[in-house]
Every structure is written in structure tokens, then in C-alpha cells.
Amino acid sequence: MKKYCFGIDVGGTTVKCGLFDTQGTVLDKWEIPTRTENNGVNILPDVAETIGKKIQEKGLEKEEIAGVGIGIPGPVDENGDVSMAVNLHWGRVEICKKLGSMTGLPVKAGNDANVAALGEMWMGGGAGYKNVILATLGTGVGGGIIVNGKIVTGTHGAGGEIGHMHVDDNVTEACNCGNKGCLEQMTSATGIARLAREKLASTDRPSQMRNAKEVSAKTVFDAVKEGDELAKEVAEQFGKYLGTALAVMACVVDPEVFVIGGGVSKAGTVVLDYIQKYYKEYAFSACKDAVFALAQLGNDAGIYGAAKLVLED
Amino acid sequence: MKKYCFGIDVGGTTVKCGLFDTQGTVLDKWEIPTRTENNGVNILPDVAETIGKKIQEKGLEKEEIAGVGIGIPGPVDENGDVSMAVNLHWGRVEICKKLGSMTGLPVKAGNDANVAALGEMWMGGGAGYKNVILATLGTGVGGGIIVNGKIVTGTHGAGGEIGHMHVDDNVTEACNCGNKGCLEQMTSATGIARLAREKLASTDRPSQMRNAKEVSAKTVFDAVKEGDELAKEVAEQFGKYLGTALAVMACVVDPEVFVIGGGVSKAGTVVLDYIQKYYKEYAFSACKDAVFALAQLGNDAGIYGAAKLVLED
Numbered sequence: 099m100k101k102y103c104f105g106i107d108v109g110g111t112t113v114k115c116g117l118f119d120t121q122g123t124v125l126d127k128w129e130i131p132t133r134t135e136n137n138g139v140n141i142l143p144d145v146a147e148t149i150g151k152k153i154q155e156k157g158l159e160k161e162e163i164a165g166v167g168i169g170i171p172g173p174v175d176e177n178g179d180v181s182m183a184v185n186l187h188w189g190r191v192e193i194c195k196k197l198g199s200m201t202g203l204p205v206k207a208g209n210d211a212n213v214a215a216l217g218e219m220w221m222g223g224g225a226g227y228k229n230v231i232l233a234t235l236g237t238g239v240g241g242g243i244i245v246n247g248k249i250v251t252g253t254h255g256a257g258g259e260i261g262h263m264h265v266d267d268n269v270t271e272a273c274n275c276g277n278k279g280c281l282e283q284m285t286s287a288t289g290i291a292r293l294a295r296e297k298l299a300s301t302d303r304p305s306q307m308r309n310a311k312e313v314s315a316k317t318v319f320d321a322v323k324e325g326d327e328l329a330k331e332v333a334e335q336f337g338k339y340l341g342t343a344l345a346v347m348a349c350v351v352d353p354e355v356f357v358i359g360g361g362v363s364k365a366g367t368v369v370l371d372y373i374q375k376y377y378k379e380y381a382f383s384a385c386k387d388a389v390f391a392l393a394q395l396g397n398d399a400g401i402y403g404a405a406k407l408v409l410e411d
Numbered sequence: 412m413k414k415y416c417f418g419i420d421v422g423g424t425t426v427k428c429g430l431f432d433t434q435g436t437v438l439d440k441w442e443i444p445t446r447t448e449n450n451g452v453n454i455l456p457d458v459a460e461t462i463g464k465k466i467q468e469k470g471l472e473k474e475e476i477a478g479v480g481i482g483i484p485g486p487v488d489e490n491g492d493v494s495m496a497v498n499l500h501w502g503r504v505e506i507c508k509k510l511g512s513m514t515g516l517p518v519k520a521g522n523d524a525n526v527a528a529l530g531e532m533w534m535g536g537g538a539g540y541k542n543v544i545l546a547t548l549g550t551g552v553g554g555g556i557i558v559n560g561k562i563v564t565g566t567h568g569a570g571g572e573i574g575h576m577h578v579d580d581n582v583t584e585a586c587n588c589g590n591k592g593c594l595e596q597m598t599s600a601t602g603i604a605r606l607a608r609e610k611l612a613s614t615d616r617p618s619q620m621r622n623a624k625e626v627s628a629k630t631v632f633d634a635v636k637e638g639d640e641l642a643k644e645v646a647e648q649f650g651k652y653l654g655t656a657l658a659v660m661a662c663v664v665d666p667e668v669f670v671i672g673g674g675v676s677k678a679g680t681v682v683l684d685y686i687q688k689y690y691k692e693y694a695f696s697a698c699k700d701a702v703f704a705l706a707q708l709g710n711d712a713g714i715y716g717a718a719k720l721v722l723e724d
Contacts, residue, residue, distance in 0.1 A: 173697065229565070229566050243663060243664065245558060245563055250558055250663075250664050250665075251665075252542070252664060252665025252666075252698075253542050253665050253666060253667045253698075253701070254665055254697035254698055255665070255697065256661065256662065256665040256695055256697040256698050257663070257664055257665045258662075258663070259662045259665070259695050259697070259698075260662050260663065261662075262662050262695040263658075263659045263662045263663075264655055264658055264659060264693040275695060275696055276696060277693065277695070277696075279693075342577055345576075345577055346576045346577060346578075346659055347663050348569065349569065349571075349572045349573050349574075349575050349576045350556055350563075350570070350571070350573065350576075350660050350663045350664060351556065351563050351565060351570055351663060351664065352563075352564075352565025352566050352567055352568070352569040352570045352572070353565075353566060354566045380577040380590065380592075382569055382572050382575040382588060382590070383588055383589060383590075384486065384567040384568065384569040384572070385565075385566075385567055385569050385572075388566070
């Protein structure tokens with residue numbers, strides 16, 4: 099009987115680590131630095147070492163450990179191989195095989211955004227559901243699609259790359275991906291700030307957003323909560339872009355719940371209100387009653403989801 | 412060892428039936444009328460009867476038969492229950508249980524459009540792939556999403572309802588679903604004809620489409636093949652709507668192949684050319700090399716996919 103599992107979330111600066119019981123309770127949580135030098139050759143050995151130490155520290159038996167799940171900032175294929183992870187300075191890495199032989203434990207790997215979606219499904223905003231779309235609104239827009247409790251990885255590891263859905267023909271600036279008019283350009287924290295700057299530049303109408311040294315997504319939603327009309331108009335723009343995009347996604351996989359995470363979601367349920375308004379307008383009739391929830395695990399979604407990876411069949 | 416299976420595709424007028432070997436070869440194919448009177452109470456007994464007769468006629472042993480798969484024009488949930496099928500005059504029907512007890516065989520049910528996608532994956536335009544999006548361009552636009560060889564049914568049976576993706580804010584006419592600006596309004600056979608009528612009304616420029624008694628999607632693509640400039644502009648509109656929509660879907664499930672079926676696809680590869688042009692423009696970089704194929708099974712996709720349903724784990 100397996101009692102424990104490890105969830106590892108590799109970022110460009112730190113590796114977040116968690117020791118979980120198989121019910122989803124986090125027993126310990128810590129971080130190590132991500133050593134990206136020399137093409138990140140130390141990253142997996144460092145992970146193996148910290149796991150080994152933790153096993154020793156806690157006096158665990160290897161037989162009690164279901165395995166190690168690991169989230170990587172890059173595309174991960176069905177076999178758990180990474181084709182490239184720019185932020186880790188990695189080219190192709192057979193991560194499951196390598197980390198497996200270093201730890202002597204079963205290893206499963208996934209893309210970090212997808213794995214975060216699995217974490218939110220397991221113990222966060224999507225708990226109790228098996229069909230989930232997570233939209234993470236941070237510097238960019240990431241996502242994860244869960245169908246029947248499983249991550250939709252996609253052929254090129256691009257399942258859930260919802261930030262790069264084309265949503266506007268009139269954008270002239272290029273997205274980081276090279277295309278123009280991606281969802282991320284409008285609904286990330288960066289995108290919302292851009293919408294706000296454009297709105298402020300387009301009019302002389304008063305707004306408390308004008309007092310901000312630098313307008314951010316937080317500036318916008320703080321102002322919305324104060325009843326600022328211009329900020330509300332920006333929030334409507336945001337809500338229309340994202341609500342419509344989620345309605346489109348519902349026509350593809352028809353989820354039970356949409357979980358909204360990332361820095362923007364810290365503004366709270368007001369964010370959901372603006373999204374849902376347009377979702378309900380544009381969703382296919384059968385899908386209009388989908389649930390909307392805020393993400394609950396914050397930066398820990400990755401370690402939760404990674405741990406859950408090894409508990410799946 | 413199972414050798415045979417039945418694939419049944421229930422339409423509003425006829426029930427298409429197929430007897431297959433488990434390798435996907437159709438051994439016999441026939442139709443019976445769909446008796447929709449009295450809330451369609453005879454439909455399942457008729458299906459059970461025709462299967463029974465075929466078993467007798469061919470001298471099959473029940474032990475050799477893997478089961479009966481059945482496609483229904485309505486939402487089918489994970490248990491194979493139908494909540495409603497307007498064209499069959501059905502309310503809620505526990506189809507697997509009922510047809511199972513009538514035939515003494517295992518029964519699996521699915522939505523007809525989804526099942527057609529499974530058929531195309533098994534023995535048609537998507538053969539050899541496990542991650543497929545089928546877009547059926549007929550009177551409406553139907554679809555099916557296959558991830559790792561399985562139909563994505565969705566929470567409300569609306570997985571693959573791609574015809575009702577919102578793609579245009581400027582449409583004032585309502586779609587059959589009640590919303591406005593659905594993909595189906597622009598890229599179904601009906602939608603293409605509408606685009607053509609609007610184009611013809613907007614200008615005095617010559618076009619062979621003007622000679623048609625009634626402009627249809629066939630009129631448009633026939634004219635495209637003759638080099639008709641106005642028809643080419645309509646095809647560009649169509650291609651932009653559908654190519655962009657498929658690019659958006661790729662950001663959700665990242666399929667290996669898009670299969671284009673339905674009456675419109677009979678115009679041939681020229682249809683794919685117009686779709687792919689815009690797909691490549693708007694798809695996320697990793698997904699740009701997805702394969703495009705024409706559907707190959709025509710009206711038989713449903714019986715193939717239904718048969719495949721019972722061969723799945």
C-alpha cells in the first residue's frame with residue numbers, strides 16, 4: 099500500500115517540492131534553487147538528491163512511496179519526454195527515465211501549466227470535478243484541459259495552450275509566440291494593463307487609474323471595486339475576450355468547471371463576474387450552466403498536480 | 412474470441428445498420444425505416460429485431476459478437492443514456508440497458524456526430540491517428556473530438572459541438588441554437604450559400620454564380636474551380652472562418668489531424684486549401700503542421716464509428 103508521493107514543480111529560478119500523502123495532504127513543502135548553468139545538467143540530480151534527503155529525514159520506506167511527479171516549463175509528450183525547456187536551458191531530456199534511475203522511484207512528468215490544472219482539479223478550485231479547464235492569467239495566459247480526470251497533452255504538447263487562441267484580427271502588435279491577436283495579448287495581467295493604457299489614452303474622462311504610477315491589472319480591478327467607470331469599461335473588454343474564448347472552448351470539450359487562476363484572479367470574484375457575463379451570452383445552450391471558480395492553490399498548484407500525476411492509473 | 416460487431420446509426424428517417432468484423436471490414440450493410448410515431452417507442456425494438464434476424468441469416472454465434480454500437484442524433488452521456496433526441500421524438504432513454512436486454516448483447520451508445528468522428532479515425536480520413544477533430548460541413552456544422560482514441564463526450568454531451576463556436580460579433584441573424592455568430596452560420600453548406608448571396612448582392616461584378624437558379628455551396632466551389640473571382644472571395648471568407656476556428660481548437664486539444672467531412676467536402680481538396688491557408692496563419696507555432704484530410708466514409712462514418720464503440724476498452 100502506497101502512502102506517499104512527491105510533487106516537484108521546476109521553475110526557471112526555484113524548484114518547488116512537496117511531500118504528500120496519497121489523500122492529497124501536503125506533509126512538507128520546500129524549495130531548492132534551479133541551477134540552469136551548463137544547460138541545466140544539475141537540475142535533475144539536484145531534484146533526486148533533495149528527494150533522497152527527504153526520504154531519509156522522514157524515515158520513509160521506498161515501498162511506501164507511489165513515485166515522483168514533476169512539472170516542467172515546456173512541452174512534455176505522452177512518454178514524459180521533454181523536447182525543449184527554454185527557461186531551464188534544456189534541449190531534449192528523457193526526464194522520466196533519467197529521474198527514475200536516479201531516484202529508483204516511478205516518475206511521471208507533465209507540462210507545468212497542465213499539471214497545475216490537475217492540481218486544481220485534485221485539491222483546489224476544481225475539486226470534485228473531472229472535466230476542468232484552468233485558465234491562468236499571469237504575465238501570460240496559460241491553461242490546462244482535464245478530460246475525465248486526465249490531462250489533454252496534445253500531439254505537440256500544446257493541449258491547453260489557450261493563451262494563443264486567436265481572438266482579434268485588429269491587433270498589430272505581435273504576441274511572444276509570433277502571431278497577432280492572441281488571447282494572452284488581451285487577458286493576461288500584461289494585456290489588461292495594455293487595454294487600460296489604451297483606454298486612458300483614448301479619452302480625457304476622469305479615472306482613478308490615472309493616479310497610478312504604472313497601471314497594472316490590479317490598478318484596474320481595484321478601481322472597478324471603487325466604481326470607476328473607465329476601469330469598468332476595461333473590465334468589460336477583458337470579460338468579453340475571455341468569456342467568449344471560454345465559451346468557444348466549451349464547444350470543444352464541454353467542461354464541468356472553469357477555474358481561473360494566476361495573479362489577475364487575486365482580484366477575486368469580480369473577475370469571474372465579468373467573464374461569466376460574456377460566457378453566458380456566447381456559450382452553446384447546453385453549456386451555459388458551467389461552474390466558474392477561482393483557483394485555490396496559488397503557486398502550490400504545480401506541486402499538487404505533479405503529485406497527482408503519479409497517483410493516476 | 413470476438414469476431415463480429417454491429418454498428419447502428421439512427422437517423423430521423425432511416426436507421427443505417429452494419430455488420431463488421433473486428434478488423435473494420437464491413438460484411439453487410441442495410442437500412443430500416445425509423446418509426447418515430449408514438450414517441451419513437453418502436454425504434455429500439457426494430458433495431459433489436461433486425462440485428463436478431465441478421466444473426467440468424469448469417470448463422471452467427473452470439474459468443475462471437477463483441478456487441479452493438481449505436482449512434483443517436485442527440486446528446487448521449489458517459490453511461491450511454493440519451494437525455495433527449497428531438498428527431499426521434501425521444502425524451503430520456505436508457506439506451507444501453509434497453510437495447511442490451513432486447514438483444515442480449517453488450518451495447519454502447521454515442522452522439523451521432525461524435526461517433527462519425529470515431530469512424531473516420533478508425534477506417535477513414537483519420538486512420539492511423541488517435542487525436543482527431545472531425546468537422547462535418549452539411550446543413551449545419553457538426554463535429555467530434557477524439558483524444559487518445561476516445562470520444563470527448565463532455566459534461567452535457569456537447570463535446571465537439573463546434574458548429575456553435577462564436578466566431579463573429581457582427582451577425583444579426585440568429586443561429587438555430589439561439590445564439591448569433593456561430594461557426595455554423597458561416598461554414599455550413601447553408602452558411603456558404605448565404606455568404607455567396609451576400610457577396611453577389613454587394614456588387615455588380617460578374618460571376619458565373621449569377622447563372623445558378625439557387626446558389627449553393629457546390630455553386631461556389633464549382634465556380635472557384637473555374638477561376639471565378641467572386642467565388643474565390645467567398646471561399647476565402649469561408650476559409651478564414653473555419654481555418655481560424657480550427658486553429659483555436661488546436662490550442663485546446665492539439666490534434667494530429669483535422670478531418671473535413673459533410674456535403675461541402677465533396678468539392679475536394681480545394682476546400683482544404685482554403686481552410687489550411689488561414690489555419691497556418693492563426694495556429695500556435697507547435698500546431699501549424701497538423702494534417703488536414705477529407706473524410707472518406709461519407710454516410711457510412713456513423714456505422715463504422717458505432718461499431719468501433721463496442722471494440723473500445
